[in-house]
Amino acid sequence: MKGMEKMPRSRVLALTLMPFLALAVSGPSLAAEHALALHGEPKYGPGFEHLDYVNPEAPKGGTLKRANVAASTFDSLHPFILRGTAAEGIGLVYDTLTERSLDEPFTEYGLLAKQIEVADDHGSVRFTLREAARFHDGEPVTANDVVWTFRRLREDGHPQYRAYYRDVDRVEVTGEREVVFHFATTENAELPLILGQLPVLPEHHWRDRDFNRTTLEPPLGSGPYQVEEVDQGRRVVYRRVEDYWAADLPLKRGRHNIDEISYDYYRDGTVAVQALKAGEYHLRQENVARNWATAYDTPAVSEGLLKLEAIPHNRPAGMQGFFYNTRRAIFSDPKVREALAYAFDFEWTNENLFYGAYTRTRSYFENSELAATGTPSDDELALLAPYRDQLPERVFTEAYEPPSTKNGDRRGNLRQALKLLREAGWAVQDDVLTHAESGREMDFEILLVSPSFERVVLPFRRNLERLGAEVSVRTVDPTQYQNRLNEFDFDMTVNVAGQSLSPGNEQRDFWSCEAAAVSGSRNVAGVCDPVIDELVEAVIDAPDREALVTRTRALDRVLQWGFYAIPNWYIDRFRVVHWDRFGRPPDNPPYGLALDTWWVDPDRAERVDNR
Numbered sequence: 032m033k034g035m036e037k038m039p040r041s042r043v044l045a046l047t048l049m050p051f052l053a054l055a056v057s058g059p060s061l062a063a064e065h066a067l068a069l070h071g072e073p074k075y076g077p078g079f080e081h082l083d084y085v086n087p088e089a090p091k092g093g094t095l096k097r098a099n100v101a102a103s104t105f106d107s108l109h110p111f112i113l114r115g116t117a118a119e120g121i122g123l124v125y126d127t128l129t130e131r132s133l134d135e136p137f138t139e140y141g142l143l144a145k146q147i148e149v150a151d152d153h154g155s156v157r158f159t160l161r162e163a164a165r166f167h168d169g170e171p172v173t174a175n176d177v178v179w180t181f182r183r184l185r186e187d188g189h190p191q192y193r194a195y196y197r198d199v200d201r202v203e204v205t206g207e208r209e210v211v212f213h214f215a216t217t218e219n220a221e222l223p224l225i226l227g228q229l230p231v232l233p234e235h236h237w238r239d240r241d242f243n244r245t246t247l248e249p250p251l252g253s254g255p256y257q258v259e260e261v262d263q264g265r266r267v268v269y270r271r272v273e274d275y276w277a278a279d280l281p282l283k284r285g286r287h288n289i290d291e292i293s294y295d296y297y298r299d300g301t302v303a304v305q306a307l308k309a310g311e312y313h314l315r316q317e318n319v320a321r322n323w324a325t326a327y328d329t330p331a332v333s334e335g336l337l338k339l340e341a342i343p344h345n346r347p348a349g350m351q352g353f354f355y356n357t358r359r360a361i362f363s364d365p366k367v368r369e370a371l372a373y374a375f376d377f378e379w380t381n382e383n384l385f386y387g388a389y390t391r392t393r394s395y396f397e398n399s400e401l402a403a404t405g406t407p408s409d410d411e412l413a414l415l416a417p418y419r420d421q422l423p424e425r426v427f428t429e430a431y432e433p434p435s436t437k438n439g440d441r442r443g444n445l446r447q448a449l450k451l452l453r454e455a456g457w458a459v460q461d462d463v464l465t466h467a468e469s470g471r472e473m474d475f476e477i478l479l480v481s482p483s484f485e486r487v488v489l490p491f492r493r494n495l496e497r498l499g500a501e502v503s504v505r506t507v508d509p510t511q512y513q514n515r516l517n518e519f520d521f522d523m524t525v526n527v528a529g530q531s532l533s534p535g536n537e538q539r540d541f542w543s544c545e546a547a548a549v550s551g552s553r554n555v556a557g558v559c560d561p562v563i564d565e566l567v568e569a570v571i572d573a574p575d576r577e578a579l580v581t582r583t584r585a586l587d588r589v590l591q592w593g594f595y596a597i598p599n600w601y602i603d604r605f606r607v608v609h610w611d612r613f614g615r616p617p618d619n620p621p622y623g624l625a626l627d628t629w630w631v632d633p634d635r636a637e638r639v640d641n642r
Contacts (some may be wrong), residue, residue: 093631
């Protein structure tokens with residue numbers, strides 16, 4: 032979730048998987064098309080010349096130096112398996128069957144595929160590949176490559192792929208450049224576009240290589256960049272493919288303009304900020320409010336050489352929060368989870384640590400029409416009614432709001448927390464919160480990966496200790512952190528459950544009972560509720576946008592009142608700090624930060640370099 036004060040992503044793998052698993056996807060039309068849209072027609076027809084948010088005459092050349100400041104390093108260039116941590120930017124190497132535009136919420140255009148055809152009964156989808164599609168070694172991209180990739184990812188890839196492709200029954204090659212996916216259901220309208228996001232790998236390259244092992248060998252892909260240089264854990268450099276097969280496609284015109292993109296790795300965020308100001312790299316998205324407010328008061332800014340831009344967006348913020356591991360007995364009672372949320376003082380945190388920069392998150396689909404607000408609509412109530420005896424009454428009658436101290440009554444919040452804890456069977460004995468029946472003391476660990484987040488957690492811990500809880504805060508290195516999350520070896524952690532504009536299959540990986548038991552899944556909280564399982568399937572099976580919104584809001588309400596996380600905060604803009612070396616189109620698209628439409632302006636770059 033870019034543009035947010037946060038720890039490095041708790042799912043480091045997501046940094047490499049998200050380009051391939053982006054699920055802002057749409058349902059199918061019923062004939063062979065160049066694009067698929069859930070509502071109405073695609074914005075861009077078959078003969079479009081370029082996307083509206085690009086400069087089709089953008090010059091090529093120059094360099095873009097970036098930084099990874101997530102306190103993590105990389106040990107692999109293989110992003111498709113659970114093992115290892117792949118290098119930042121590795122998605123630049125690969126093309127997918129389709130690609131979404133960033134000025135439409137639910138439209139995908141053919142990339143490797145020139146044509147997508149969904150069967151009338153929604154039981155299958157056929158992709159026809161472009162004749163010109165080539166891997167970097169000149170070999171054509173074939174239907175066999177598509178089938179091989181799909182099978183490898185589902186059988187040997189990261190567990191997330193199995194969740195995404197669960198509704199695919201089988202796949203077959205029907206021609207050198209034609210492949211058909213047959214579905215196990217006709218109700219999953221987004222499945223053709225989920226499959227469209229498949230990154231196609233070269234079977235001939237992998238034939239003599241072990242897919243299940245990490246590797247630092249530069250990968251072979253068909254995308255706009257190749258890996259040029261690797262310094263394990265420190266630096267990775269990508270070089271633009273000059274004879275990129277798709278460079279002249281309307282979908283790609285005016286994009287991928289910079290010849291060299293590099294990522295340097297910094298373990299310390301303060302050092303990374305200083306390195307940017309010293310000109311050691313060119314651009315960063317600033318996720319720390321204190322830095323945004325105070326760290327860039329330099330002559331370079333006043334002279335217009337270093338730019339600070341807050342670029343609005345309409346992307347869902349999802350949920351960042353303190354996630355409970357409900358697999359732990361201590362957090363199995365929703366009333367306990369509700370109670371402990373009263374110990375987090377967002378208002379104090381926002382004003383004293385974040386310069387008032389953020390808005391409180393209250394929804395798992397925040398900053399979108401999918402978020403549940405107010406009391407349930409009639410349609411939501413009708414959907415939830417069959418589960419009335421399995422859900423808290425408040426789901427049907429109240430709007431969820433996280434605890435607040437807007438009136439400054441922190442003590443009142445702690446009194447409410449103790450009241451709820453007593454109702455759950457806990458009481459303070461000898462200054463320690465103790466469960467009356469079992470004698471279990473309330474003690475747990477908050478697991479972190481970023482030392483910078485400790486300043487947020489420590490006031491929270493003090494309030495928890497006022498309740499009688501014994502709380503430790505442990506910050507570990509990224510590898511240990513990722514391993515512990517993969518195995519759900521934690522009590523509480525800060526996590527980001529990112530969402531798209533079109534939720535679907537990925538919700539199983541977030542919230543299903545099945546995912547709760549799968550190592551490496553994104554069900555960090557261990558959510559396992561039959562009602563939620565059924566609501567997730569209802570979201571996946573939504574026949575149209577109106578139904579999708581209603582069903583997602585209903586799911587959101589049940590998650591909210593399940594108290595699986597203590598909500599943190601979000602911001603609805605990208606905060607970008609960059610040296611004034613670049614040209615870019617006048618308008619940024621609403622659903623992403625389209626850095627691939629920027630270009631290096633030689634005159635500006637010379638002015639900066641001669642500062």
